[in-house]
Amino acid sequence: DASKKAPGADTAAADAATAAAPSKISPSETKKKKNIKNIPSQARRVELKKWNAVAMWTWDIEVNVCAICRNLLMELCIECQANQSQSADCTIAWGVCQHAFHFHCIERWLKTRSVCPLDDQEWECQRCGK
Numbered sequence: 001d002a003s004k005k006a007p008g009a010d011t012a013a014a015d016a017a018t019a020a021a022p023s024k025i026s027p028s029e030t031k032k033k034k035n036i037k038n039i040p041s042q043a044r045r046v047e048l049k050k051w052n053a054v055a056m057w058t059w060d061i062e063v064n065v066c067a068i069c070r071n072l073l074m075e076l077c078i079e080c081q082a083n084q085s086q087s088a089d090c091t092i093a094w095g096v097c098q099h100a101f102h103f104h105c106i107e108r109w110l111k112t113r114s115v116c117p118l119d120d121q122e123w124e125c126q127r128c129g130k
Contacts, residue, residue, distance in 0.1 A: 067117050068105035077102035096124040103128055 065071070069078045073092055080090040080102075093103045099118045101109075106125075109117055116123050 063100070066102045066105050067099070068101055068109055071102070073100060073102065077104045079104040079108070091128050093128045094126045095121075096126045097121050098126075 064073050066073055071077060076090045091103045092100050093106045094100045095116055097116050097119055099116055110123060114123055
């Protein structure tokens, strides 16, 4: 009779179906944290002992060179380079036209002309600062 099964046939069929189907593993089981201390020292290629971060910054402008003295705006102007005593006062001047120069350079320029060196618009200082 087909309705009668051998004892244990149900569990054998269930075991075979489980083995054939992919097993479902919970996400918590798959996301086991790997701890570097658990890895043997022979298997590690590099061990980080100390970290020193280095950063750079620049002015948020398109051109970072003073068009008058041709030095970088982050460096001293030629006047401050010649007179090392004034180096703390070397600031940047931004015009309304968004052009930036060393304050000493544009100050010297404005003694002979009253326009921006780059676009010949009347010079008006928007802000000065370091």
